[in-house]
Amino acid sequence: MTDLNSRIARDLLARVDRNIVPEVKRNNEAVRNLAEALQQQFRTCNTLLEGAEALVPERNLLQRATLMHGGSAYEGLCVTKKTDFDILVVLNKPYIFTNFELLRDSSKFFCLKWKRGNGLSDCAGYLHAAELQSRLFDELIACINRIESVTGIRKVDYKKGLAAINLYITTDRDTHISVDLAPQIAVRKWGECPDLTSLYSLPGTLQDHVRRLECNGSPIYLFSPAVPGRHDNQHRLCNINFSMLEKEFLRSNTDVRDMVRLVKLVGEACQWKKYGLKSFLIKRVAVKHFGDLQTKTLWDGFRALLAHIWKELETNTIYGFFVKDEQVFQKKPDKVAEFRAALAEALGWSAEDARRKLERELSLY
Template sequence: MSDPDSIVRSILGKLNREVVPKVRRNAQKMEEFKERFRKAIEKSDSGYPKQFVHCGSAFEGLAVKEETDFDIVMTLGKPFEGANFTPRRHPSGFFTLKWKPHLPSKSVCDSEGVVNVSHLKEDLFTRIVNAIDAVKVPGQEIRRSKQLVAVTVEIKYDSGEEISIDLVPTIVFRSWEDCPDLRPPTELPECLRDYIDTLKDNGSPIMFFSLTVPNADKYQNSDQLSSPSFGLLEKTFLSSEVNLRDMVRLVKLKAHQQDWKRLYKFQSFFAKRIAVKHCDELKTKGVWEGYRAILKYLDQEVEKEFIEDYFIINQVAYKWKPERAVQFREEIARALREDPSNILSKM
């Protein structure tokens, strides 16, 4: 086999030359829409959203294909800010948000002060859709659809180009300690603890609470269920750890080439969480060696037939059926036997 590091540099160079510029051009189109949308929703006099935060692969330097979705997290303003809530763990493993007792007024909650996040989401989705419909640009066909946690905007240009944007309303928290059952900082890799401290010192968002959860109808009090996500924390971490970012990018590229998302419900955060969890070890490795290490750790997760969230204690992020887990492990084993030239040849 040729020098793997040399081939890896060729792979990353090809991504940087052929994919990254197109993603950046699409990001500029996304920004143009976002500004028009922001002005439209501010006219609704809703008091929210407070801030737009860019998350996801396009903003983490992890894009491996031109058709990359853009995730815009919309953080809510007062009174829907994390400092006004006490998160509590629900038997489902998700969370509920209870208004703190000192607040003079409470909104969209039950008699005990627990927020009905589903009601809040529907109200927000209505405002978001109305604001999208107010954006009219010649030469653009703008479509929107309500998803589980986001309103998806698809823009088709007269040139034939298309972009997709997910607008995700959330409640922002700025302290790790505010949420129960998160992995204690002492159990996190040292490099990650430093990033959390930096975000906290700057008053930056550390986690975003969703306004619904997957399969919520299966659980009691489903309208109250929420769950934290850590997109900005991962973005901050990966943007500062270039080698780890490239390891994850290789895993994403392999998953894209082999269609793992469709076949095995692979999501990029699987690789990101593994990289975060093992970052102290991975930082000692080269990119190809680190890529293989992430695949080996992924195989260990699939062997258990589920992958843990990692940041949240005893939270399953995804479960595989036994036969699908066996098939996925066979795919991972094949990937581990390949050298990087196999990836390069399919680009």
């Protein structure tokens, strides 16, 4: 029965590959074209401001910045045509991790205190994250406005969000794409951050992956100069994220990645977004329990992943894996109870039950 369940589950994902992925790839091409145009603007961004000869680093933030792609479209995790496209704007000197001491604030977010460098700071010598974001947003908008044309794109609108410039793209094919353009400070060594899980506590495969990233000088985790809510020292707080680490790790472990895809697909059919379930939560739980999942068949791994989410919600939250006491999911207890009941119902399904649910609820089927 397990083999039959996995064959049915594999067929469900194959339908996504046939009917959804080609459209996502076409949108992906348009987003890449936009990213290339933006990168070109970064190289000449000193002409954005008057008096270029008088520029100081604080007023020329993007010239050496690089762009990286994130979101479900680049992780092989898309299950609908409307999927996530993120463009990460990774800053260069002086906004690099070796110039900072990384500190955990009482809010559980992070502060970056200058050790060296001459970037934006407050009176106590901490990075002024709010001012950095404000200036980055202004420069990014100026770059967007300077782009005259992009292959495959007819129109680009934008607005400022909490942690990103939200782009709304209309393609030549009259499809609509949402992209988050998010400034980041990259950290390229694991042990730099306080309250970080010990490298040796991670699953062995993930340890190896982190070491490869360190050897290559690639970003391992990132800080965004923006946090939700209201906090003391709000102006200096940054949020940590592990999106690029999880992206590359799951792309290189396709069996576990497909378990995440199947949870996302069933979640779409069951409308679990109303409970607050997001793609990154599924990924985080999958990475946390990778050692358990990696030996299972697709269907058994899917059920195990659901069970891990259900179990973690016993405390009405989901804690992060990489940072001590990091709550990545918070909802009212009654909403969590509803969500756990929905997960328990799905845990009782066979793959055939899941197929019927998808055929009823999703036009793809």
